[in-house]
Amino acid sequence: MKRHYLRKLILFLTFLAVLSTNEAICAEPVKLNLYVAAGLKKAMDVVVEKFIKENGVETYPNYGPSGGLYTQIIKGQPCDIYFSADWDLIEKLEQKEMLAQKKKFLKDFIVLVVSKTGENKVRSLNDLTKDGIVLSIADPRAPVGRYAEKGLQNSGLFDTIVAKGNIKAKPSTVNQLAILVQKDQVDAGLIFQSVANMYGLPPIDSMGTDLTGEIVFGIGVIKGGNEALANKFMEFAVQNVAEFVSYGWQPYE
Amino acid sequence: MLKIANLSKSFGTHKVIKNVSLTVGSEIRVVLGLNGCGKSTMLKIVAGILASDNGKILIDKRDVTALPPEDRHVGYVPQQASLFKHLSVRENIRYCLRNGRGAEADIDQLVEMLKIENVLDKKPEALSGGFQSRVSLARTLASQPHVMLMDEPLSDLDLAIKEKLIPEFRKVLKKLGIPVLYVTHDLSEAQLLGDRFSCMIEGVLSDADSAEKAFGLIRESISDYDLHGPAQHQLRN
Amino acid sequence: MDGSLMNKIMNKDLITILFTPLLFLLIIYPIVALLTNLEVPGVRETLMDGLFWDSVKNTLLAALVAASLCVILSIGFGYCHLFMRNSLLYKAANLMNDLPIALPHTVAGLALLLAFGRTNFGFAGPTGLAFTMIAVVLAMFFVSYPLAARAVASGVDQMDLESIAVARTLGDTPTKAFLRIALPALREALFSGFVLSFARSLSEFAAVIMFGGNVPGSTQVLASYVFTKVEEGEVAMAVTASGFCIFLSLILVVLVGQGRRRRA
Numbered sequence: 001m002k003r004h005y006l007r008k009l010i011l012f013l014t015f016l017a018v019l020s021t022n023e024a025i026c027a028e029p030v031k032l033n034l035y036v037a038a039g040l041k042k043a044m045d046v047v048v049e050k051f052i053k054e055n056g057v058e059t060y061p062n063y064g065p066s067g068g069l070y071t072q073i074i075k076g077q078p079c080d081i082y083f084s085a086d087w088d089l090i091e092k093l094e095q096k097e098m099l100a101q102k103k104k105f106l107k108d109f110i111v112l113v114v115s116k117t118g119e120n121k122v123r124s125l126n127d128l129t130k131d132g133i134v135l136s137i138a139d140p141r142a143p144v145g146r147y148a149e150k151g152l153q154n155s156g157l158f159d160t161i162v163a164k165g166n167i168k169a170k171p172s173t174v175n176q177l178a179i180l181v182q183k184d185q186v187d188a189g190l191i192f193q194s195v196a197n198m199y200g201l202p203p204i205d206s207m208g209t210d211l212t213g214e215i216v217f218g219i220g221v222i223k224g225g226n227e228a229l230a231n232k233f234m235e236f237a238v239q240n241v242a243e244f245v246s247y248g249w250q251p252y253e
Numbered sequence: 254m255l256k257i258a259n260l261s262k263s264f265g266t267h268k269v270i271k272n273v274s275l276t277v278g279s280e281i282r283v284v285l286g287l288n289g290c291g292k293s294t295m296l297k298i299v300a301g302i303l304a305s306d307n308g309k310i311l312i313d314k315r316d317v318t319a320l321p322p323e324d325r326h327v328g329y330v331p332q333q334a335s336l337f338k339h340l341s342v343r344e345n346i347r348y349c350l351r352n353g354r355g356a357e358a359d360i361d362q363l364v365e366m367l368k369i370e371n372v373l374d375k376k377p378e379a380l381s382g383g384f385q386s387r388v389s390l391a392r393t394l395a396s397q398p399h400v401m402l403m404d405e406p407l408s409d410l411d412l413a414i415k416e417k418l419i420p421e422f423r424k425v426l427k428k429l430g431i432p433v434l435y436v437t438h439d440l441s442e443a444q445l446l447g448d449r450f451s452c453m454i455e456g457v458l459s460d461a462d463s464a465e466k467a468f469g470l471i472r473e474s475i476s477d478y479d480l481h482g483p484a485q486h487q488l489r490n
Numbered sequence: 491m492d493g494s495l496m497n498k499i500m501n502k503d504l505i506t507i508l509f510t511p512l513l514f515l516l517i518i519y520p521i522v523a524l525l526t527n528l529e530v531p532g533v534r535e536t537l538m539d540g541l542f543w544d545s546v547k548n549t550l551l552a553a554l555v556a557a558s559l560c561v562i563l564s565i566g567f568g569y570c571h572l573f574m575r576n577s578l579l580y581k582a583a584n585l586m587n588d589l590p591i592a593l594p595h596t597v598a599g600l601a602l603l604l605a606f607g608r609t610n611f612g613f614a615g616p617t618g619l620a621f622t623m624i625a626v627v628l629a630m631f632f633v634s635y636p637l638a639a640r641a642v643a644s645g646v647d648q649m650d651l652e653s654i655a656v657a658r659t660l661g662d663t664p665t666k667a668f669l670r671i672a673l674p675a676l677r678e679a680l681f682s683g684f685v686l687s688f689a690r691s692l693s694e695f696a697a698v699i700m701f702g703g704n705v706p707g708s709t710q711v712l713a714s715y716v717f718t719k720v721e722e723g724e725v726a727m728a729v730t731a732s733g734f735c736i737f738l739s740l741i742l743v744v745l746v747g748q749g750r751r752r753r754a
Contacts, residue, residue: 134617139704141718168621169703176700185607185620302655322658329659335652339674352661396660
């Protein structure tokens with residue numbers, strides 16, 4: 001009996017696989033491969049939908065961590081346009097001569113958010129050096145982790161915080177970090193203003209550009225892809241920057 | 254004395270034991286039956302390894318129906334010797350001592366009677382089939398059971414070894430003078446071993462005057478099948 | 491006659507023809523490709539990195555404790571599998587054996603965090619059990635336990651149940667029979683359960699990052715170290731650390747092989 005079901009399942013799956021490949025082979029209209037930093041997802045979904053409606057172009061957004069997407073692009077995955085949470089990665093692509101166009105798109109800031117328990121213990125960045133604070137910053141693999149670390153270093157707080165062992169958790173994405181604060185598992189976290197906004201965490205302090213350096217979300221049009229369409233999408237995104245502003249970013253000017 | 258009264262057991266919808274009653278005094282009672290007739294199931298129920306659906310089991314007038322195997326004081330000798338592989342022969346035989354059963358002197362005597370003095374320090378896997386059977390019997394007898402339950406312990410042995418072992422086993426069992434319930438499908442084994450005989454056919458137990466008569470009843474039941482059971486008929490073609 | 495003979499030969503050869511190259515292409519080739527990418531500077535830099543050795547130490551220690559915990563709990567499961575097959579407890583435990591395998595590991599990490607984090611376990615410290623080595627162990631345990639439980643269950647299935655029955659008639663309670671007769675017979679199953687869950691623990695990082703804290707030097711594990719290095723673009727260091735993982739796995743494989751041979 002069991003084997004019978006298994007065979008049916010395999011047949012069904014094969015059928016599905018054949019169907020889907022057929023579709024991929026048959027559908028030959030213009031399409032746009034879009035690689036987008038995961039943090040931009042909510043706003044980008046709206047923009048992509050508008051773009052499809054107005055232009056009738058098939059668009060495939062691929063959301064992921066900026067670094068992971070970057071690795072996929074340099075390993076030759078098909079990508080026409082890349083939205084990165086990290087301007088450095090755009091510049092790295094340029095050094096590798098893989099870029100047709102680049103543009104600084106949005107600005108973001110590192111802000112300090114606190115949990116229910118943290119509210120009473122942490123009121124400013126300086127409080128992070130107090131004893132017994134449970135702080136979380138993202139792992140350096142995520143740009144937000146690097147910016148936060150740099151900001152703490154430039155404000156002269158980092159060494160004390162490390163010496164006291166206040167950094168208890170280094171999650172791998174900014175979203176995981178936001179969840180830790182939201183679920184009251186840590187006292188405080190350093191995250192992007194946009195992410196704080198998305199998770200409904202009111203910032204109680206922020207780091208200026210003087211501490212973290214400029215935090216720029218950039219756009220790169222990849223050489224050898226569908227460059228004309230990619231350029232069109234880039235202009236479209238810039239025109240619709242209001243969608244991103246509503247989530248807490250500032251347009252780059 | 255072992256008394257089984259109105260015992261029944263089903264596995265799902267299949268009735269394996271059908272209202273079996275049997276009394277065994279200080280004797281060797283051999284139950285003859287084909288493979289799958291329910292005789293092993295009956296033994297396991299008496300041992301407490303399986304639960305029955307209905308019926309009672311009394312050992313020396315004590316109702317043990319609801320007791321777990323460890324509280325029944327029965328000796329169970331399975332078809333394969335099933336010795337404890339990680340223990341030596343000596344440790345196997347003395348196993349009951351760990352639970353405060355049996356006596357050292359008694360065990361020495363058993364070892365002598367069953368001629369296993371020379372293999373005491375070996376591991377079970379180093380023994381021949383005949384010796385494994387001897388050790389298995391000794392291990393069970395050492396616990397001074399009130400009833401012996403034996404599930405064709407010799408059926409896997411070579412004929413010549415079997416012929417040699419049967420009288421020895423009979424001698425040992427008779428000497429203890431406890432009820433022995435011995436099930437087998439082998440007529441000659443039954444003849445050489447038993448005092449009284451029964452046969453089990455499709456879960457129904459009936460007495461017989463001799464091993465031959467018991468075997469005859471079983472033989473008849475097979476020819477009944479041949480007349481009425483198309484499945485058996487097909488098998489033969 | 492001739493045709494069937496031909497068929498037999500074809501069948502046999504087809505398997506060798508298909509199997510051998512596929513094995514090489516899909517399993518051995520990627521490992522070789524990784525090892526050929528080892529570079530001296532990358533190796534040197536990695537071996538000089540204190541955080542690398544911290545992560546190795548954390549991984550081995552936590553995986554060892556987690557695997558031991560897996561074995562201990564799977565012994566309990568083995569008891570239920572042997573004596574309590576019809577009980578509700580057993581059925582629930584059996585269901586739980588499959589759940590962690592089906593669960594995405596980041597979700598598993600989140601579940602552990604909510605269960606053992608400071609909202610419920612605040613008495614255990616400022617972060618509850620989360621973000622400590624205990625958390626690393628628990629995360630590893632959570633994802634590896636099913637492997638140990640399954641190994642023990644299949645060991646019980648292969649056991650000689652009559653010897654348990656005999657032990658019971660010789661006066662053993664279920665617990666005694668289990669400890670004295672079943673456990674020794676399960677030695678090999680327990681050993682392979684230990685090795686499997688140890689190996690699984692070594693490679694776990696999603697649940698460990700979320701619940702363990704992933705702080706380099708204190709709670710970071712080897713798998714997460716490798717992942718971080720890949721994302722940082724430190725490919726040479728990532729390759730070295732991966733090579734080290736393979737080396738560890740090879741040692742395990744050899745150990746298992748020797749354990750089997752000694753028993754055979």
